[in-house]
Amino acid sequence: MLMKSAPQYFRIPSLLVAAACAGLAMFSSHARAADVQADVIFLNGQFETLNGRQPKAAAVAVKDEKFIAVGTNEEIRLTAGANTKVIDLGNKFVAPGFVDAHTHPMETIWIKDEWVDARFPGTKSVKEALEKIAERVKNTPAGQWVYVACVSASENKFIEKRLPTKAELDQIAPNHPVVVANGAHMAIANSKALASMGVTKGVTRLPHGAGVLLDKDGNPNGTITDGMGDIPGSPTPTQIRQYYESGIAGFWNQYGFTSVMAITPAAALPIMQETSRSLNKANIRLSASVWAAPDGEGLPDNLDRFEMPREANPDYFRFVAIKAWVDGENDCRTGYMYEPYLGKLETDPPGGLGTLVTPQAKADQHARRASQNNKISMLHCSGDAAMDIGLKAYEQLVKDSPTQTIKRIEHFGVFQVNDEQLRRAAALKASGLQISVQPIWLLELVNADIENMGMQRARTGFKFRTLIEAGLEPAASTDMTGIYLGNIDPFQAIYAMVTRQSDAGIFEPQEAISVADALRMWTIWPAKAVGEGHEKGTIEIGKFADMVVLSDDPFQIPKEQLKDLKASKTIVGGRVVFERR
Numbered sequence: 001m002l003m004k005s006a007p008q009y010f011r012i013p014s015l016l017v018a019a020a021c022a023g024l025a026m027f028s029s030h031a032r033a034a035d036v037q038a039d040v041i042f043l044n045g046q047f048e049t050l051n052g053r054q055p056k057a058a059a060v061a062v063k064d065e066k067f068i069a070v071g072t073n074e075e076i077r078l079t080a081g082a083n084t085k086v087i088d089l090g091n092k093f094v095a096p097g098f099v100d101a102h103t104h105p106m107e108t109i110w111i112k113d114e115w116v117d118a119r120f121p122g123t124k125s126v127k128e129a130l131e132k133i134a135e136r137v138k139n140t141p142a143g144q145w146v147y148v149a150c151v152s153a154s155e156n157k158f159i160e161k162r163l164p165t166k167a168e169l170d171q172i173a174p175n176h177p178v179v180v181a182n183g184a185h186m187a188i189a190n191s192k193a194l195a196s197m198g199v200t201k202g203v204t205r206l207p208h209g210a211g212v213l214l215d216k217d218g219n220p221n222g223t224i225t226d227g228m229g230d231i232p233g234s235p236t237p238t239q240i241r242q243y244y245e246s247g248i249a250g251f252w253n254q255y256g257f258t259s260v261m262a263i264t265p266a267a268a269l270p271i272m273q274e275t276s277r278s279l280n281k282a283n284i285r286l287s288a289s290v291w292a293a294p295d296g297e298g299l300p301d302n303l304d305r306f307e308m309p310r311e312a313n314p315d316y317f318r319f320v321a322i323k324a325w326v327d328g329e330n331d332c333r334t335g336y337m338y339e340p341y342l343g344k345l346e347t348d349p350p351g352g353l354g355t356l357v358t359p360q361a362k363a364d365q366h367a368r369r370a371s372q373n374n375k376i377s378m379l380h381c382s383g384d385a386a387m388d389i390g391l392k393a394y395e396q397l398v399k400d401s402p403t404q405t406i407k408r409i410e411h412f413g414v415f416q417v418n419d420e421q422l423r424r425a426a427a428l429k430a431s432g433l434q435i436s437v438q439p440i441w442l443l444e445l446v447n448a449d450i451e452n453m454g455m456q457r458a459r460t461g462f463k464f465r466t467l468i469e470a471g472l473e474p475a476a477s478t479d480m481t482g483i484y485l486g487n488i489d490p491f492q493a494i495y496a497m498v499t500r501q502s503d504a505g506i507f508e509p510q511e512a513i514s515v516a517d518a519l520r521m522w523t524i525w526p527a528k529a530v531g532e533g534h535e536k537g538t539i540e541i542g543k544f545a546d547m548v549v550l551s552d553d554p555f556q557i558p559k560e561q562l563k564d565l566k567a568s569k570t571i572v573g574g575r576v577v578f579e580r581r
Contacts, residue, residue: 037081039063040574043073045089046553049539050096050524062545065315065573070539087576092568093553095519096539097258097546098490101526102378102410102436102477104184104263105248105286110235111482112251116148118180119483123150125159126168129180133164134172142175145193145233151484152183153331153448155345163188163347166222179224179231184481185328185355186347187224187231194220197230206230209294209325211355213347223347225334225355226325229293237271244275249283253578255488256548256567259285261477261530263323263378266292266299269306276312283577285544287530289321289378295358296324296366303373315544315573320531321376321408324366327386328355330415331445333452335383337416341452354383363393367407371397376406376531384416391424398431406531408434411479412472414441415449415461426470434529437474439464439493439521444484446502464497464521465511475529476521494518494554495563515554515562545574 038061047057049070059076061069069079080086116136118129129150136146155163169178169190177193189197197206199220204212208229215221224231235243252260264272269290290306292298299322306319328334333341333348340352349355358366363379370377377397381390387409394407412425412435425433442462449458467474478487486492495501497518500509513521527537535543549569554562570578 036061036063036068036079038068038079038084040085040087041076041080042087042089042094042547042571043076044091045094045549046091047094047539048519048555050520051538051540054540057539060539060545062574065545067539067541067543067545070541089549093550094539094547095256095550096523096537097548097570097572098256098522099475099526099530099532099536100252100257100260100478100480101475101529102263102438103260103480104482105252105260105480106235106240106243106262106264106268108480108482109243109247109251110239111147111149112485114147114235115181115482116146118148119151119485120154120157126162126164127160129158129164130168130172133169133178133180137173137176137178140176144176146173146176146178147233148178148180149483150180150182151444152185152329153445153452154182155332155347156448156451162345166190166194166220169222181483182347183329183332183483184228185226185334186332187227188222188347189224189231190222193231194222196232209297209357211349213349221346225349226294226328226357234265234268240268240271241275244272244286245279246283248286249577251488252284253570253572254567254580255490256550256570257284257490258544258546258548258570258572259287259527259530259532259536261289261321261526262286263289263291266290266306269319272317273309273312276308276317279316280313281573281575282316283572283575285316285536285546285572287318287320287532289323289376290319291323294325296322296362299369301369301372303369303375319375321378321406322366322370323378323380323410324358324363325380326356326358326363326389327381327383328357329382329411330354330452331441331448335415336386337383337453338385339457342454353385356386358389360389360392363389364396367393367397368401371401371403371405374405376408378408378410380410382411382415384418384421387412387417387421391421391428394428394431394433395424398428402431404432406432406434406529408436408529410436411438412436412474413461413463413467414438416453416457417460417463422466422470422472425472429471433472435467435472435474436477436526436529437464437467437521438479438487439476439497440478440484440487440489442496442500442502442507443492444503446507447504450504459508462502462507463511465513468513468517473525473528474521475526477526490522491565492563494522494565495559497521498559498562515559519554545571547571551580
């Protein structure tokens, strides 16, 4: 197994005190709750534990950051001693802490705080975007890079129905390298930026997997696909350290998140490792997935150097996975598909089928490397052709070397999925397949899907009920990159999944799911997808005491009000790390 097996429990009537909790002495079946003094107890709550053996509770007790008792107020008070902290929850609804199964937290804070904001709907046109870029250029020393954030599918959202051009960027920034990100998988660069990256006439591929689009004369037209490994620039080491120490937790905690799968560039991982030496307890748990280049190149066969140092607290800092991108994303017309996108844009890769970043042989190699190191393999697959590459890689791995290591497909079925792919995925589930999905995109990208692919293909995406009924346990995630800042809000995503509201109106209403399943998508299933289901995702004895207290009961309010839910408190290891004032 990828992770150690779950702890074994002794059941003491009503309290279920765990003998295996860290730091606790072993108890006989006749031990009394009073023999254990909790560090903190939480009373008067409406706990939705998501533990089928004990689905409801009124109170919990915590010692050494783990649940030692779950039960009634009267039962939990028996665990209190002279030094126990008592927190009254005021009859509020409590769920397990949310787990973000796929996100880019370092980049999110950097882009959020430092880049030019040309995001729709705050920026409605290319004209407005150019004005904002020109203002930044005016206040930036010549030669320094200027980075600009546009939301995914800005070509569908801007009034002009296109992106800024290289020529327009050259006009306002002749002496600055400028990159305008159209989401995370496409960018428009000006001449100065292209020259800095070594892009010349006839060049279609950069060293770390980026694609370069050419005009009819063979000159670069400014479009860069999947350039995250080739476009220079990053936060400073000091900034990155601050992000890991407090910035990431400060942003994610306010939305109820207690753990994140932190997809991290290999070059930045040493700073996380260094931070883990000095920060014994963080306010969020970081499980790192490492990448070196979009196509998986640059990762060593032996991944030991990515492990956290011995001094690190493994409850908060872990290295668990490696990632590669099989393709781009359908929203910017770079997801790799069997049938071409509708129409033709200047920014479309040749052939109109999207971008193949990691071909089959490299995807197979990536899956083997992860398995041989007992780590999770993550393959980003957006288009239907890319999805088949990911499935084939894992089918071959299982055939060659049966293993229970986790094999993940990122964005499985978000944009496209067919019945045969569902069948193959379900067959792989017993061999460790996990999938991550991004439900918030219902509110942002359905209209772009319809325009880019047509209604028939668009209707095959976002089929969350179908994925659940197939037994795939989809793990929700924000996929935060700093592009759509609203993606951080899990309650908007829950609202979209339950109501099927989208940016194109009510979309495929038969795919609506229950509130209970929506909560599972943010708790139990992402914990499993990160290989940590034995210690996260439910409120039960022996697991980390990670919880979120909600502003209202999602089972009792009208479904249209789900989008208005807030995290009132976020609790990590029994510590209140965020409280809404």
